[in-house]
Amino acid sequence: MSDRFLTPFLALAAALTLATAAPAQDTGTPDDARLIHPGMLTVGTSDPVYPPWMMNDSPESGEGFENALVYALAEEMGFQRDQVQWVRLTFEQIIAPGDKPFDFAINQVSVTPARAEVAGFSQVYYQSDKAVIALPGSPVEGAASFADLRGARWGAAIGTTDLAYLESVLGATDVAVYDDQVGVFLAMQAGQIDATVAAVPTALFATAVQIPEASIVAILPPDAHDEGHGLLFEQGNALIPWVDAALTRLIEAGTVQELVNTWLVADPSLPIITE
Known part of the structure; x- marks a missing residue:
């Protein structure tokens, strides 16, 4: 093949090689093509x-x-x-x-x-540490050990580490499971459960606004697997x-x-x- 015909092929090959080897210019910017919606x-x-x-x-x-x-x-x-x-x-x-x-x-x-x-x-x-949330008169009030807590009726939202904590760390049995945290609080107010656990910041807000008649009765250490x-x-x-x-x-x-x-x-x- 003559140089006249070979040169365009060589130029095209070089361009393809450069395009493959060089990173996209917008990588690591708001226009990154890897974003779900580039620019956002x-x-x-x-x-x-x-x-x-x-x-x-x-x-x-x-x-x-x-x-x-x-x-x-x-x-x-x-x-x-x-x-x-x-x-x-x-x-x-x-x-x-x-x-x-x-x-x-x-x-x-x-x-x-x-x-x-x-x-x-x-x-x-x-x-965050975990907080124990309970209403006045709950059997978890005054608890000093995990053993004191296990016998209570516990509730937590499905799929959360709060539920995993109650079952795997605290060792509670027959934990009632609800769709969300609001459901857990409603169950507590209805007397269906004695207590629940939540991250400390969540518990502070919950006991101040969402369920003010309840209080934080204890702080528990984080789960080693969390x-x-x-x-x-x-x-x-x-x-x-x-x-x-x-x-x-x-x-x-x-x-x-x-x-x-x-x-x-x-x-x-x-x-x-x-x-």
Whole structure:
């Protein structure tokens, strides 16, 4: 073949090689083609959401620990505030295996070995102790050990680490299971259960607003198999290193701790039960 015919083929081959070898110019920017919707950061959370994690059932407000964290993270990644869009799902839909309609989700999702088998996670951004919530006169009042707690009638929301904690850590039997936390509180008010557990920030809000006749009667240590809360991704999502690097910078800068201090304030005088 003459040089006149060979040259165009060589030029085309070189162009294809360059296109394959060179990374996309928009990788790691808001126009990253790996995003669910390039130009937008799509974030999943539950419906409804609760304080102090997110205030007034409004993720878009940025008022609350987790949505404030998302907007700080989005800015660190190069997104404008109006380039963040929220997708509302049930907690079960968020943690279920399979395709996700979001880039990542934030909803107090605890990182556990079982969940890590079907989903991807960022590093942990927060870990909370558990709080025991009960009404006056509950048999868990004055408890000093796990043994004192086990005989109570417990309830928790399906699919949560609260339920796993009661069964696997506390060793409670016949835990009543409800669709959501509101259902758990209604059951407590109806006298169907004696107590429940929740992350300390959730419990503080619940006993102040949702079920003010109840109180936190004890603090329990975290589950050793619960590494803390992380951002949840579809398994194998290529965005994880980019998002995780931005989260690392926020942690190192003290931004995440500032948000913890602003929104997740615990009472240091609460009694602690360790075993």
